[in-house]
Amino acid sequence: MREIAIPDETAAPTPKDDTLGPAWWAEDPERWDLLQFEAAHDEAGLPLDRWWKDRRDVMDALILTPGPVDHDFARFLLAQETRFHRHCWGFSHTIEAAALLLTEHRRPDDVWHLWQAITASFDTWCGLPHRLLLAGGGTTRTIAYVVGSGHEQRDNLLGHLQELPKATDDEVTAFLAERRRYYADVLREPGTTPEPGDD
Structure with a gap:
């Protein structure tokens, strides 16, 4: 997979360990723009490997920090990962990391953001655990929410949810904690790379 990055003139200040801490990002939502994926950069031939490294470092730092991150920030991160994976071939662990950060809020309406991530490409369909879709309360609550929604993807998502093995809220909680x-x-083991989860 190609590495992408923020062009140097827009890059954020880099601390000694080359990783911006979660608190730095949480302080000011305007900083999130530094992590925004723009396919136009790649099409223009601009160097984007720094953007890819910055966003990977942020995801890794957030996964290593206990407790949920700001909900809007988690949605933003997953949206950027989804855009990136629609544009590029392959699968990066960062999209599952972003999905996990969002699922920790356990909101049923986040199922649409998770569905967009899973269906972003063939690689995300194969790489992302589909049980993430049940984060809003297990099979029963998630299906009830989707049935009651007027979302344009309701029938597609509902059909897929009904094909997944049933899971209680407690089982989903345990699965998310395990992932x-x-x-x-x-990430604490030097030289190792996270692998995609199973369905």
Whole structure:
């Protein structure tokens, strides 16, 4: 997969360990623009490997930090990962990291953002665990929410949810905690790379 980055003139200040801490990003939503993926940069031939590294470093730092991040920030991060994965071939662990940060809020309406991420490409369909879709309360609550919605993707998502193995809210909670623990453990091991989850 190609690496992408923020052009140097817009890059954020870099601390000694080359990783911007979660608190720095949370202080000011205007800083989020530094993590925004723009396909136009790549099409113009601008160097984007720094953007890719910056956003990977932010995801890794957030996964290693206990507790949920700001909900709007989590949605923003997943939206950028989804855009990136629609534009580029391959699968990066950062999209699952962003999805996990969003699922920690356990909001049923986030199912649409998770569905967009899963359906962004063939690689995200194969790489992202589809159980993430049940983060809003397990199978029963998630299906009830989708049935009651007027979303244009309701029938597509509903059909897919009905094909997934049933899971209670407690089972989903345990699954999300296990995936976050997995990423945190891998990121603490030098020289290792996170692997996609299973369905």
